[in-house]
Amino acid sequence: MDANALFKISYGLFVLSANDGKKDNACIINTLQQVSSDPLMVTVAVNKSNYTHDIIDKTGLFTASVISEAANFELFKRFGFQSGKSVDKFENFPHYLRAVNKTLAVTEGTCAYISAEVVKKLDLGSHTLFAAKVEEAKILSDTPPATYAYYHANIKPKAETKKETGKTIWRCKICGYEYEGEDLPDDFVCPICKHGKIDFEKV
Ligand SMILES: Cc1cc2nc3c(=O)[nH]c(=O)nc-3n(C[C@H](O)[C@H](O)[C@H](O)COP(=O)(O)O)c2cc1C
Structure with a gap:
């Protein structure tokens, strides 16, 4: 099997936000899809x-802001x-608006947002797939949405060439985290972006 084939899948990128009752939070995801039109539903894998x-999982509410170029x-x-x-x-990030469902839409570096309420959950092992009904959606700018490939080519800083240390480096192809050591353990998970050994390359 050539797992690199999965890197040929095209994805969008999103800031996925939720509110725990006291604090707003958000993470980056590439796993949002529209999956039906009536009712209008999306899925996110987190x-x-x-x-x-x-x-x-607790509140069933989120907003996904579509990241732009x-x-x-x-x-x-x-x-x-x-x-x-x-x-x-x-904290110190003023670029947002509060959607009707009280979760935050990011308004800078984004071109649209979609607020939704979870109606079904599917346990997929490392991830949960949340299927959610769209309750609010708005276009924020005409800038094209960024694809995952665009992020890698134009937004993510190019990895620096490391000085020769004599040690083997394994680099996460997703976020650039570097692990030093001859062998990368099979169960290794990137501490930054949580991707597994399959997403590391020897440099
Ligand atoms: C480009 C990129 C894509 C990512 N895609 C996903 C994803 O699809 N699903 C996911 O669960 N995490 C994804 N992550 C990782 C989370 O954004 C990251 O682990 C985040 O720090 C989690 O924050 P939280 O613990 O506050 O939710 C991605 C990160 C980056 C940089």
């Missing part, structure tokens, strides 16, 4: 180790490279 997962890497660092379990991701 890793169980994400704090956003736990909030959506105007987004900068800071947006990905803020929402995709740290967890709301330990930081307040919306």
